[in-house]
Amino acid sequence: MDFGFSEQQRDVQNLARQILSDNVTAEKLSQYDDYKAERFDRELWQKFAEAGLLGVAIDEEFGGMGFGFFELGLLVEEAGRAIAPLPLISHLISAALPIQQFASHAQKLAWLPKVASGEILLTAALSEAYNDDPTQPYLTTAKAEGDSLVLNGEKTNVPFAHIADRILLAAKTSDGIAVVLLNPKAEGVSLSAQQVTTYEPQYVVSLNNVRIGAGDILATGMDGQALMQWLAERTTVALCAHQLGASDKAMRMSASYTAERKQFGVLISTFQAVGHRAANCFIDVECLRLNTYQAISRLDGGLDATNEVQIAKIWAGDVGHRVSYAAQHLHGGTGIDRDYPLWRYCTWLRYNEMALGGSAKTLAKLGKRIAAGQAFCS
CATH class of the missing domain: 1.20.140.10 (Butyryl-CoA Dehydrogenase, subunit A, domain 3)
Known part of the structure; x- marks a missing residue:
């Protein structure tokens, strides 16, 4: 039995390593130290998009390569090897993958092609103060009002929240967990910058009666628990x-x-x-x-x-x-x-x-x- 990587896995790994080695240097990384500049290389992000790497695990139907989680894991490993200034985990794994797995077809059509092309940026809010379990939110709550949900609470350490088009987050409800796509520019949302040792831009996201329409609700109840x-x-x-x-x-x-x-x-x-x-x-x-x-x-x-x-x-x-x-x-x-x-x-x-x-x-x-x-x- 062959336990080695497949040809397509090697191709993804080698392509990512080549792009990163050509574009990520100690000199370039130094410009982000001490928050001198936002730790996000947009030019490199676009090169990843043009190479198809942002869509490596997105179905071909939505403009991706159609590969699996293993190929995506190899991509993240290469990003770690270069400590690349890119939000790959929060964008591709914590946000895009759940959309592909759990969202409606209309939601997939709305977001996944733009994920693969690099047109939009997604992130996820998985932390709360004194709570490191993303599957059990308790400081963020959601209450149903018709087809909508009204959110209150706070999430911490949300990467790239200030430039994200949507933030995937979970909130406690009366019958389980609701998982939604939050517009960070929506009424009632406020962002407070945090400083971390890696200089990655992270934010506290505060929610005050934020209304989430049906189109931005991914799952509720036990389905929300399974998603998280x-x-x-x-x-x-x-x-x-x-x-x-x-x-x-x-x-x-x-x-x-x-x-x-x-x-x-x-x-x-x-x-x-x-x-x-x-x-x-x-x-x-x-x-x-x-x-x-x-x-x-x-x-x-x-x-x-x-x-x-x-x-x-x-x-x-x-x-x-x-x-x-x-x-x-x-x-x-x-x-x-x-x-x-x-x-x-x-x-x-x-x-x-x-x-x-x-x-x-x-x-x-x-x-x-x-x-x-x-x-x-x-």
Whole structure:
């Protein structure tokens, strides 16, 4: 049995890597540091659209390539390797994929062709204050009024909310969860800028009696719950793929540096302690790769992947933490020099670790599933 990538998967991966390597440099990334400019390369975004990459997992009927979630995961991994200034996860995975999977045909026609062409930008509001579970919103509520919903509450850390055409968000209702597409320019919506360590533009979205028409309602009740569970697993694995790309790049930067840096007249890569540290990073990254690909593969095949998603999430948090620390140590003072690009990778690795949530908490959840016979039992 061949466990390698298919030809189309290799093509997507190589195309993304080529475009990113040609267009994302340390010099270009430096212009976004300290919020000197909005961290969004619109020219690169358009190149992705022209190459068809924004529609890699959009059905051909709506102008996309018609590939699956695995190809999309490889695209996100390459974005992580370059820490590209693009909102791929929030746009393609947290917003566009749920529309394709759960929306009406009319809603798909309205949004998906423009997603694939890059004409519009979508994002998703998955966080609330003191609530890291996107499947259980409780600070944002929705009340039915005729065919419409009236929303109140607040979402935090919403990427690119200020320029998004729609924001996918979930709100608690009397019979479950409502998932809607919010117009950030609608009456009653206010945005407050937040600052984060990666300099990605994020916002608090406050809702005060915001009316959502029937055309912007994706799901309600139990259907809304199912949508958010489906979305949460794919967004989590996408973050793991991004973490994989960034971890792999930081590891390779460290290997390259230690193969050139001399101390006491010899290459430091020949020091046993350095070699062991680098080898541990390699093992960590390959374990993260295996578990991330396993989760992506099961989701791509429409299989239950709750256990695999949790395992990948644990590895992503721990590996990002360990690799970022090891890379800093192997580089010495160079690692924290902001004229050298490693610090940006370490910042993103730490940010992704925090965004995924504590590994210990996820490990406890997995342990409960195993104890209850819900994991790895025949």
